[in-house]
Amino acid sequence: MNVPASDQYDFVVIGSGPAGRRAAVQAAKLGRSVLVVERDKRVGGVCVHTGTIPSKTLRETVLNLTGFRERGFYGSAFRARGVIGAADLTERLGKTLEFEVDGLEHQFNRNGVKILHGAGRFVGPHTIEVAMAAGETRQVTAEKVLIAVGTQPRRPDGVPFNGRTVLDSDEIINLDHVPRSLTVIGAGVIGVEYATIFSALDVKVTLVEARDTFLDFIDREIIDELTHELRDRGVALRLGSKVDDIAIEDERVVVRLDGGRVVRSEMLMHCAGRQVSVGGLGLEVLGVKVDNRGRIAVDPDTLQTEVSHIYAAGDAIGFPSLASTSLEQGRIAACHAFGQRMPPAPRFFPYGIYAVPEISTIGMTEEEVRAKRIPYECGIARLRETSRGHIMGLRGGMMKMIFATDDRRLLGVHIIGEGATELVHIGQAVLNLHGTIDYFIENTFNYPTLAEAYKIAALDAYNRMV
Ligand SMILES: Cc1cc2nc3c(=O)[nH]c(=O)nc-3n(C[C@H](O)[C@H](O)[C@H](O)COP(=O)(O)OP(=O)(O)OC[C@H]3O[C@@H](n4cnc5c(N)ncnc54)[C@H](O)[C@@H]3O)c2cc1C
Numbered sequence: 001m002n003v004p005a006s007d008q009y010d011f012v013v014i015g016s017g018p019a020g021r022r023a024a025v026q027a028a029k030l031g032r033s034v035l036v037v038e039r040d041k042r043v044g045g046v047c048v049h050t051g052t053i054p055s056k057t058l059r060e061t062v063l064n065l066t067g068f069r070e071r072g073f074y075g076s077a078f079r080a081r082g083v084i085g086a087a088d089l090t091e092r093l094g095k096t097l098e099f100e101v102d103g104l105e106h107q108f109n110r111n112g113v114k115i116l117h118g119a120g121r122f123v124g125p126h127t128i129e130v131a132m133a134a135g136e137t138r139q140v141t142a143e144k145v146l147i148a149v150g151t152q153p154r155r156p157d158g159v160p161f162n163g164r165t166v167l168d169s170d171e172i173i174n175l176d177h178v179p180r181s182l183t184v185i186g187a188g189v190i191g192v193e194y195a196t197i198f199s200a201l202d203v204k205v206t207l208v209e210a211r212d213t214f215l216d217f218i219d220r221e222i223i224d225e226l227t228h229e230l231r232d233r234g235v236a237l238r239l240g241s242k243v244d245d246i247a248i249e250d251e252r253v254v255v256r257l258d259g260g261r262v263v264r265s266e267m268l269m270h271c272a273g274r275q276v277s278v279g280g281l282g283l284e285v286l287g288v289k290v291d292n293r294g295r296i297a298v299d300p301d302t303l304q305t306e307v308s309h310i311y312a313a314g315d316a317i318g319f320p321s322l323a324s325t326s327l328e329q330g331r332i333a334a335c336h337a338f339g340q341r342m343p344p345a346p347r348f349f350p351y352g353i354y355a356v357p358e359i360s361t362i363g364m365t366e367e368e369v370r371a372k373r374i375p376y377e378c379g380i381a382r383l384r385e386t387s388r389g390h391i392m393g394l395r396g397g398m399m400k401m402i403f404a405t406d407d408r409r410l411l412g413v414h415i416i417g418e419g420a421t422e423l424v425h426i427g428q429a430v431l432n433l434h435g436t437i438d439y440f441i442e443n444t445f446n447y448p449t450l451a452e453a454y455k456i457a458a459l460d461a462y463n464r465m466v
């Protein structure tokens with residue numbers, strides 16, 4: 001088929017999530033003609049419509065409407081609003097999503113990035129067929145292609161999903177009522193975030209995890225704090241519990257765990273992993289290989305697949321599967337595709353887990369430092385020890401810093417509590433600029449701030465190092 005000149009592009013990006021968006025705009029800034037193919041009616045991807053933004057908006061809404069942040073001061077019975085319904089939770093979400101989509105469409109327009117709504121599929125190494133609404137198809141060609149198709153929830157057979165009481169993490173954001181009790185299957189980042197958000201809403205939550213531990217990439221001392229706080233709030237943690245069966249009996253969801261325990265609740269959210277949306281992409285015609293979860297293998301420096309003009313980025317390539325890193329990967333891919341040299345990515349990037357309380361971390365955990373046999377010392381600060389924390393009525397929250405004792409380098413910063421995802425960036429700057437404990441000892445910090453915890457934790461470590 002002859003493709004008209006108007007459908008021939010320098011760069012076609014499949015998927016408009018963080019990876020696709022950043023790549024498209026970057027290529028357009030380099031003067032290239034760019035088309036974004038998006039199968040959804042709206043641009044933005046999982047990040048905007050079902051993942052990052054909705055979950056973070058829900059969290060903020062819950063914390064505001066419940067007055068959760070004030071409970072440290074006024075007691076655990078404090079409520080900002082007596083009754084909170086599903087409509088209260090979704091109202092803010094609608095406004096946030098509209099704002100995000102508008103902003104993104106505007107950014108594409110400003111940069112001359114074209115958008116075509118439909119599912120993309122390779123029909124040749126440089127040709128993509130887009131299946132649009134009403135059965136119409138269109139073929140476009142590209143010198144370079146980026147696959148940024150992201151993931152979707154894994155929905156195992158045997159789980160009686162019904163969109164009402166047994167939901168996946170895409171469906172939970174469109175609740176028609178707030179349940180009195182919720183079982184969350186899978187204590188990954190998604191499970192922990194939603195379990196703790198619903199618990200802050202006074203929903204009785206049971207969190208079930210097949211393994212004996214959870215969030216293994218986080219420093220264990222931080223997880224111990226989280227576990228303690230969750231138990232204190234009445235969240236039932238069922239670790240080391242494999243699910244034998246999930247059934248709906250008398251309008252209740254009944255989960256039978258191996259070992260004989262039974263968990264009953266009004267609602268269940270299943271979030272035990274995600275699957276890359278590679279189905280129907282036609283990768284087999286190109287020879288691009290994927291693993292059992294659909295993850296595409298790429299060169300980590302250039303993000304090229306085995307077929308050198310085809311790139312992949314974001315959740316489609318697996319770890320770390322974050323919106324933040326997907327954005328950067330999109331830019332790296334576009335720059336490489338069009339000959340723009342990029343410095344190597346910094347070694348460390350932060351993780352933000354928007355649980356209640358939030359967790360953020362950068363660098364090595366104490367477990368990793370020990371495994372590498374690096375001589376080290378730790379410093380701890382409790383957020384309530386800072387004047388700001390005291391004013392805010394914080395009861396929980398801590399910062400842990402790890403330093404190498406031989407060259408005084410900062411090795412890792414691990415924070416749990418209010419503001420953790422913002423605070424971590426100070427540690428990130430020092431870590432990636434190869435700074436030492438002296439930065440924290442010598443510099444003056446605003447007072448009163450939570451950032452003062454850096455000073456306190458560094459002094460704590462320093463006193464033991466001297
Ligand atoms: C509940 C949840 C909470 C999260 N919270 C955070 C967080 O707080 N911080 C963080 O950094 N990350 C978070 N993430 C992860 C983050 O959302 C993802 O890492 C990020 O969205 C991945 O971006 P992406 O560009 O790879 O693709 P996605 O955002 O997944 O977008 C892919 C797009 O490709 C489209 N597509 C798929 N196949 C085709 C096709 N054949 N043709 C055309 N279009 C196609 C899809 O419709 C979709 O719009 C969260 C994820 C979830 C699920």
Ligand SMILES: NC(=O)c1ccc[n+]([C@@H]2O[C@H](COP(=O)([O-])OP(=O)(O)OC[C@H]3O[C@@H](n4cnc5c(N)ncnc54)[C@H](O)[C@@H]3O)[C@@H](O)[C@H]2O)c1
Nearest residue numbers: 186187188189190191208209210271272273321352353354
């Ligand atoms: N704040 C953030 O950055 C953020 C937030 C949410 C999601 N994400 C990203 O989304 C991705 C997906 O997250 P996720 O939590 O769905 O997946 P995950 O794969 O990280 O975690 C799934 C968890 O479910 C457990 N599990 C699997 N099968 C089970 C079963 N039958 N019974 C009980 N437990 C079971 C696994 O052991 C694991 O702990 C992650 O890679 C994460 O990076 C990031």
